Amino acid sequence: MRLDIAKKAAAVGLGLALLAGCGGGGEQAADGPVELSFWAWAPEIDKVVDKWNADHPDVKVVVSKQAQGDDLVTKLMTSAKGGNPPDLAQVEFQALPTLVSNDVLADVSEWAGSAKDKFAPGIWDQVTLGGAGVYAVPQDSGPMMFYYRTDLFQQYGLTVPTTWDEYAQTARDLRAKAPDKFLGTFSANDPGWFAGLVQQAGGSWWSVDGDAWKVSVDDAATKKVAGYWSGLIAEGAIDKAPMYTPEWNKALNDGTQIGWLSAVWAPGVLKGNAEGTAGKWAMAPMPQWDPAKPRTGNWGGSTTAVTAASKKQKAATEFAIWLNTDPAAVEALVTVSGIYPAATSAQEAQAKPPAFFPNQPDFYTQAAKIAGTSSGFTWGPNVNVTYTAYKNAMGEAISAGADLVPALTKMQAATVDDMKANGFTVGG
Amino acid sequence: MTTRVSGRGGAAPKVAPYAFVAPAVVLFLLVFALPIAYTVYLSLFRTEVKGLGLGKGGRSEVFVGLDNYWRALTDSELGAGALRVFGYGAILVPTMLGLALVFALLLDEDRVRARGFSRIAIFLPYAIPGVIASLLWGFLYLPGTSPFNQLLRELSLPEVDVLSPTGIYFALANIAVWGGVGYNMVVLYTALRAIPRDLYEAARIDGCTPLQVALRIKIPLLAPALVLTSLFSVIATLQVFAEPTTLAPLTNSLSLTWTPLMKVYQDAFGRGDLYSAAATSVLIALVMFVISFGLLRLTRSRAFGGER
Numbered sequence: 008m009r010l011d012i013a014k015k016a017a018a019v020g021l022g023l024a025l026l027a028g029c030g031g032g033g034e035q036a037a038d039g040p041v042e043l044s045f046w047a048w049a050p051e052i053d054k055v056v057d058k059w060n061a062d063h064p065d066v067k068v069v070v071s072k073q074a075q076g077d078d079l080v081t082k083l084m085t086s087a088k089g090g091n092p093p094d095l096a097q098v099e100f101q102a103l104p105t106l107v108s109n110d111v112l113a114d115v116s117e118w119a120g121s122a123k124d125k126f127a128p129g130i131w132d133q134v135t136l137g138g139a140g141v142y143a144v145p146q147d148s149g150p151m152m153f154y155y156r157t158d159l160f161q162q163y164g165l166t167v168p169t170t171w172d173e174y175a176q177t178a179r180d181l182r183a184k185a186p187d188k189f190l191g192t193f194s195a196n197d198p199g200w201f202a203g204l205v206q207q208a209g210g211s212w213w214s215v216d217g218d219a220w221k222v223s224v225d226d227a228a229t230k231k232v233a234g235y236w237s238g239l240i241a242e243g244a245i246d247k248a249p250m251y252t253p254e255w256n257k258a259l260n261d262g263t264q265i266g267w268l269s270a271v272w273a274p275g276v277l278k279g280n281a282e283g284t285a286g287k288w289a290m291a292p293m294p295q296w297d298p299a300k301p302r303t304g305n306w307g308g309s310t311t312a313v314t315a316a317s318k319k320q321k322a323a324t325e326f327a328i329w330l331n332t333d334p335a336a337v338e339a340l341v342t343v344s345g346i347y348p349a350a351t352s353a354q355e356a357q358a359k360p361p362a363f364f365p366n367q368p369d370f371y372t373q374a375a376k377i378a379g380t381s382s383g384f385t386w387g388p389n390v391n392v393t394y395t396a397y398k399n400a401m402g403e404a405i406s407a408g409a410d411l412v413p414a415l416t417k418m419q420a421a422t423v424d425d426m427k428a429n430g431f432t433v434g435g
Numbered sequence: 436m437t438t439r440v441s442g443r444g445g446a447a448p449k450v451a452p453y454a455f456v457a458p459a460v461v462l463f464l465l466v467f468a469l470p471i472a473y474t475v476y477l478s479l480f481r482t483e484v485k486g487l488g489l490g491k492g493g494r495s496e497v498f499v500g501l502d503n504y505w506r507a508l509t510d511s512e513l514g515a516g517a518l519r520v521f522g523y524g525a526i527l528v529p530t531m532l533g534l535a536l537v538f539a540l541l542l543d544e545d546r547v548r549a550r551g552f553s554r555i556a557i558f559l560p561y562a563i564p565g566v567i568a569s570l571l572w573g574f575l576y577l578p579g580t581s582p583f584n585q586l587l588r589e590l591s592l593p594e595v596d597v598l599s600p601t602g603i604y605f606a607l608a609n610i611a612v613w614g615g616v617g618y619n620m621v622v623l624y625t626a627l628r629a630i631p632r633d634l635y636e637a638a639r640i641d642g643c644t645p646l647q648v649a650l651r652i653k654i655p656l657l658a659p660a661l662v663l664t665s666l667f668s669v670i671a672t673l674q675v676f677a678e679p680t681t682l683a684p685l686t687n688s689l690s691l692t693w694t695p696l697m698k699v700y701q702d703a704f705g706r707g708d709l710y711s712a713a714a715t716s717v718l719i720a721l722v723m724f725v726i727s728f729g730l731l732r733l734t735r736s737r738a739f740g741g742e743r
Contacts, residue, residue: 081704108488109707136489195687218486252685254579263579388488395691395705402687406600425706430483 040067043323046083047097048075049146049309049344050275058339059329066322068095077391080106087111087316094317095327098143099309100133101199101386104213106312107142108388113315114140118324125332125350129383134310137215137385143310144327145349146340149270150378151203151303154277157289157366159188159265167291171235174294178244181265189246189258190266193236193411195401196249198394199306203270205229206304206382208296212422213387219434222423224393225415231296233411240405247405256280268293270306271347271374274361286366292377302380308349347374354378389425396421478503478714503714513715516695517722519604524672527608527615532665534612535619536657540649542620543627554624558617565614569681572610577685598686610678615671619664626660627653662734666727673723676700695719 045056045068053070060067071093074082080102086092087109098106106112119141123131126145134143155167163184168174178190194200205212210228214221223229239245246264248254258264259281267273277288293303311327313320330336337353340346345361348354357371364370387393400414400421426433481503482494507513538557542550560568576597578584584594597606630653638648654661676696683689683697691705692698695715703712 077705081707084707085704104489105707108484108494110494138489196684215487220487247687248579249684249687252577253574254577254685257579388484389706391705391707395701399690399692402690406687429481429488429708430485431488432486 040065041319041322043068043095043317043319043326044093045070045095045097045326046073046079046093047095047311048072048079049097049340049346051343052097052340054343055330055336055339058336059326063326066326068326077102077394080391083111083314084109087314090316092314092316094314094319094323096312096314097146097309098312099307100145100305101202101390103134103142103310103312104136104386104388105390107136107140110315112142113313113317113320114142115144115313115320115324115327116141118321119144119328122328122332125352127349127351127379127381129381130308130349132383133386143312144324144331146309146311146331147272147307147346148349148378148381149203149272149305149307149347150374150381151207151268151270151293151306152273152374152377153266153291153293154269154273154288155266155291156262156284156287158287159262168294169292170298171294171296175235175239175244178239179242182244187263189264190244191268192246192248192250192255192264193240193405194248194250195405196251196398198397200250200268201232201397201401202384203304203306204232204268206384207293207302208232209302209382211385212393213385215385216434219432220387220426221434222387222419222426224419224422229415230412233415237411240411241408260284271378272307272345274363274370275345278361278363285363288364289367290364290370290373292373292380302382303377305381305384310349347378387422387426388431389422389429392425393418393422474713474716477710478717479710481708481710499710503711504718506711507715507718510698512692513695513698516692516698520673520675520694523604523607523675524669526604527611527672528665528668530608531612531615531668532619532661534616535623535664536654536661538616538620539623539627540653542624543653544645554621557620560614561617563614565610565677566681568610568614569678572606572613573682573685576606576682598682598688600688603682603686603688607675607678607682611671611675615668619668622664623657623660626657630656658734662731665734666730669730670723670727673719673726 043066047070056068056070073079076099079096080098083092083096083098083106092111098112103112116135116139122144130145130148134145135141153167159165160167163181165177165180166173168177174190181188181190202212205228208228208231210226210232212222212224212226212229214223236245240247246258255264259267259277260283262284267277269276273290274288277284292301295301311330313323313327317323330340331348332350334353337348337350341348341353341357354371354375357375360367360370367373396418397414400417401411403409404411404414423433479498479500480496481499483497484494488494538553541547542554547553563571574580575583578594578596578598587594596602634652635648638652643651674696675694679689679693680697680700683691683693691701696719699712699715699719702708702715
């Protein structure tokens with residue numbers, strides 16, 4: 008029965024494609040609508056998709072909340088091996104090379120190439136992997152920012168740090184004034200967070216050199232970042248417990264953690280984890296290494312990708328472009344799902360601040376300005392291996408009270424070994 | 436136990452017996468033998484990437500023989516994981532079985548009151564899934580949310596961090612003890628109830644104290660049940676996965692490859708390398724097989740000596 012529908016749907020998809028190609032559109036296929044399956048996890052994204060379904064009776068998109076982030080990547084790879092992946096999936100930027108290398112995603116440059124100018128070049132480069140193909144349509148981005156409790160900053164007479172030196176000093180000052188409080192924590196559980204900090208410092212973990220990959224997870228910029236945090240941990244200026252634990256939630260709630268280096272999507276997390284602190288937080292640009300050249304990194308951010316096994320790639324691509332560039336769709340994504348859109352026009356159009364930040368009316372104007380300073384970054388084909396190595400090596404170093412810089416060597420070795428074992432060409 | 440059924444001599448082969456066995460055999464082949472065979476098959480391959488590995492047909496499956504096994508055997512993380520599990524088991528198994536034995540003996544005493552209630556109360560944690568139990572204990576362990584640490588703070592005593600790299604062994608063993616004592620206690624208790632009561636009476640008439648009855652009569656007669664429970668406990672120990680996986684995001688002390696099974700999971704689903712995960716699984720299964728049978732052989736002569 009299912010197969011039947013799929014075959015029919017494929018036939019209809021082809022028919023529609025032909026119709027659209029002739030500019031004939033508007034006609035309903037007699038055989039019933041095309042159905043596209045879509046795996047996504049953005050909150051309430053089904054409501055946004057309903058808008059598409061209302062306007063497009065001939066192409067019905069069905070949302071299925073299978074898993075989030077890395078788990079969804081695992082599910083996608085498994086389902087692609089099994090031969091029954093969905094037509095569309097929400098995929099984080101760093102997972103794109105892994106999925107492309109496993110032949111899970113389709114190259115949709117034929118239909119999506121024209122969407123290029125809707126996005127900042129740095130964002131678009133991440134979906135082309137620096138080549139001629141287009142493997143996904145950007146959905147949201149996660150430029151990093153610094154969040155802090157305005158009331159507690161005032162109480163302890165602290166000023167918002169604009170450089171990393173000031174951040175360290177602020178952390179020490181706070182410890183001196185309130186020994187049970189922290190300005191932030193170094194989380195060995197959040198490799199994406201660390202990767203964002205590294206991007207800001209100008210690090211580059213992967214690059215393509217002709218026909219070979221170049222891997223430099225332990226480059227100078229990354230060492231600088233790891234060394235900086237090692238110092239803060241060693242002197243006890245910041246906390247070293249992981250984020251996203253019940254303990255951390257409580258610390259955000261009761262003011263034990265009075266700051267958080269996070270990304271533009273933080274208001275949603277704070278609302279969920281520390282509801283009682285509404286209106287007490289404010290957002291500022293990240294502390295800088297070089298204040299003359301302000302930069303930031305990205306933590307998170309995702310795309311809508313079409314799978315290689317889908318028989319309805321054209322229709323699926325049209326939906327992906329609509330979802331992420333159509334003004335009404337993007338507005339719904341922002342207001343309903345609470346994401347920060349990747350499309351540049353939508354970033355500027357945000358008038359109201361997030362509900363959790365009524366005290367900062369220009370939240371999105373500032374955010375757009377910060378997003379403009381994002382550093383580019385090339386992800387490799389085995390980010391998951393590097394991320395696991397980060398969790399293991401950093402966790403071990405922190406619990407042993409050791410320096411974090413040697414942990415980078417382990418991450419580099421794990422990444423390169425895995426790539427070589429799989430037969431990737433890895434250059435010096 | 437040594438009697439043998441003698442052959443029926445010359446009876447013609449019949450179809451009926453085979454027909455009766457067929458469903459079991461088919462199920463065995465389908466859900467047991469076939470997956471194992473497929474795992475062994477997978478373990479002999481790996482994928483190979485050409486160049487950058489981007490674009491179509493970048494990967495192919497190649498036969499590598501026993502290469503995956505060699506790699507698993509020389510993998511230092513896997514060896515370290517096995518050692519950690521042995522350390523965890525060394526704490527867990529004696530504690531759990533010791534407590535289960537004590538509780539079973541106590542409940543078997545006629546003087547004990549509220550026996551039914553105590554039995555259920557001790558057994559109840561076994562009904563709670565490992566993941567839920569780990570989350571629950573995780574809250575109690577995290578210094579920031581732990582009521583114990585709060586109490587210590589109130590009393591201005593030094594706080595304990597059970598999630599430190601050494602403490603974590605005890606923290607994990609504690610979860611398993613909490614969940615496992617009840618089950619083992621019920622097995623031992625049932626075995627105790629099966630011992631003829633007149634033995635105790637005879638002992639009492641001979642002037643045995645309750646302690647002597649326990650040490651000289653009950654425990655020796657419990658030996659088969661103790662062997663069984665320790666075998667189950669050792670196997671459960673080697674399979675530990677849910678508890679450390681659930682606690683890992685809460686602490687820096689647990690890596691994602693802390694136990695061999697966690698490593699298999701990471702290989703298969705974190706790295707997407709089903710082939711080496713299959714090889715490691717086969718090795719783990721072999722080790723468990725050897726340990727289980729070794730343990731049985733070692734103890735059988737003592738525990739089941741009377742039945743020979």
